[in-house]
Amino acid sequence: MARPERRTVRDLRKGNRAVLLRELYFVGPTSRHELTALTGLSAATVSNVTGDLLADDVIVEAGLVDSDGGRPRVLLRVNPVYGYAIGVDVGETHVQVELFDLDMNEKARAEYPLRPDGHDVDVVVRNILSGIDAVLADAGVAPEQVLGVGVGMPGIVESGPDALIHAQTFGWDGVPLGALLREGTSLPLYIDNGAKTLGQAELWFGAGRGSRNAVIALIGSGVGAAIITDGVTYRGANSSAGEWGHTKIALGGRACRCGGRGCLEAYIGAEAILERAGLPLDTASEQAQLAELVRSGAPVVDETVEYLGAGLANLINLFNPERIVVGGWAGLTLGQHLLTKIKKAAAENCLTQPFSTASIVLGRLGPDAVALGAATLVIEEFLLNNTASPARAHATL
């Protein structure tokens, strides 16, 4: 059962502060009066808490709105330069570091290409750390102003202070990335799987917006899913939940690079599709190849649609989401032209009741939103537990 929480009277303030801040962040400029309706808090409390937030510079006033014949409402909004969040995307081909303000405007970016064999732990760690320095210097932001660094990694990220990484494609097995990065920076770190951060980006700012039960299906070379339950990314016991790609869809079927047989990824993963079409593997032009293949309408494409539809149907049957977002570069390529067929295939492989309440839509953000999503990890913590820290209190003097 739900484990009830909350103890002291002080937690109340902290909670209500979080409630208001969350509303201001997601709804945008809002008056105190509206906030009472949105949150259910009394006008007095809203006034009181927003007073705190204003004093702490967390929010700012954002203009007036005339009302017919009364005192005009003062709009409040989150102070976009109260702090900054850094998002890092560690992919197979590059390390990308981006600096965002709280409005999620990109203020600076640094990118470091990785050679296919260049996934040495040292290299990646060094790239991330230099990237942090670079974006800060570039945007003229002091480290004290940074709320944290979110990192999206391939593979399985075990939660915990060390953030052990198990990434087959990198040849990493239990690399304590958190500990390694902490040697080079004192910024708060939030490390998670890249598919999950991308999923959170779609949930907050993309096609998943507003849904509380959703699955973001991500199809690239690899296949994964971010599962959203009650508005929160579900991580499972060891943060490895959502390994959709290696669920069996055709037991004993096609061999998968994971060593198993019949995995979904062996049918709908980008490289698997090209292989099945008999095309030569060329990592540089994969995207063009896939796009061309889809346009050609080859039989492989129909087959892929069937597998994809069935895979989505499995997700719907198991999770009963209100929305399924199809993303990832291959997913977008397939979906752009074939969404109706995909939906049809899903319907045929799904129970009618859950299917009828699930809308299947295309992702809106593109695959480079991994860094954005990683930064949302920082924001999430900020919205939940912000309270002027000693460091910051000093910084704002």
Place this chain on the structure above:
Amino acid sequence: MARPERRTVRDLRKGNRAVLLRELYFVGPTSRHELTALTGLSAATVSNVTGDLLADDVIVEAGLVDSDGGRPRVLLRVNPVYGYAIGVDVGETHVQVELFDLDMNEKARAEYPLRPDGHDVDVVVRNILSGIDAVLADAGVAPEQVLGVGVGMPGIVESGPDALIHAQTFGWDGVPLGALLREGTSLPLYIDNGAKTLGQAELWFGAGRGSRNAVIALIGSGVGAAIITDGVTYRGANSSAGEWGHTKIALGGRACRCGGRGCLEAYIGAEAILERAGLPLDTASEQAQLAELVRSGAPVVDETVEYLGAGLANLINLFNPERIVVGGWAGLTLGQHLLTKIKKAAAENCLTQPFSTASIVLGRLGPDAVALGAATLVIEEFLLNNTASPARAHATL
């Protein structure tokens, strides 16, 4: 992100009351002193709140424990006769109504067989209502003492006041069971899918005890799963989550009674197994047939193990649970002799990392715990939101 809650200072008391009550319920007899350590609340608050609970008769003292050279500790426990919970199991062959005290001791039971074609809405409703009357009369419990009635139903139960039921096997499509029952009783109703209530029973009192991320796999004629995320049964957008049986494990494979092809249920559902073994279908002796088949070690059995293992592997990959409980009568029959083989098959079809942290165990409660689980729905609400109601306050005068 997590939507923060809690507003007024009164909610604090309610929350802390729930925290303490929950601890007393699941840990058992405990002293106030221990409760401070268990809950993190101050001794003063524990004393204060337990005082309330004692005054409301929700808890009672349960003896003393000597301590070496100090005042002995007074043990507190939930008052088992503060109230009662009724659990109803509506199955394909019977309606079973059970009355429990808060210790989940069965105080009375009523059972009504259903003919295979006897799933008229009227019949079922009448059976449930007579069952409620019967168990109350039998145990000499007044309706005012009953905290609620939990009902476990086959099929999909849409949450909401009407509790619409979609049960293919019953030929029910959108039957407002909640509304219908409310015409015959004023007791609070909690209606859910029977697989989910059985899952909750295993979670609270059976093989799932203590785990926060678990999947209870239920294999009978039908195949389903109860998904536990962060200690709570996950229901999804429309309460239909966990339809594991109709996920595709062999796309385009064997025909399933749902109309699809390649569903897991078409391979590991009890009737599917017997069919595949070429045995004549005889609903009366299914269980014996299956047990005999398993003992014989026919090839079908090995095949079934393979499919079951792969199905479990899919659950592990997607949910990353710390525990998988195999239950349902067919699941138990298979598991009793074949658990090692099943684990092996699961391992072969699962990513190593999530597999290594998931323990696969057999259910401990048997399939007749559906009613028990349904009663836990009542208890769950009681633990979370108990506050001496006007009716009860009157009753205790």
Place this chain on the structure above:
DNA sequence: GTGACTTTTTTCAAGATATATACTATGTGT
């Protein structure tokens, strides 16, 4: 312009809560 009116926001007193601290209760051991 001025006063009535409207709407938003703040102030203030009241009620409720958890906690720390001091205090009481209830035992053991010598």
Place this chain on the structure above:
DNA sequence: ACACATAGTATATATCTTGAAAAAAGTCAC
């Protein structure tokens, strides 16, 4: 009988939310 140890309770204090009253900041009719 008295010191000592542990469990539980009472009281004072600091916080918190809230409803009601007051203040602020406009519009509008005349």
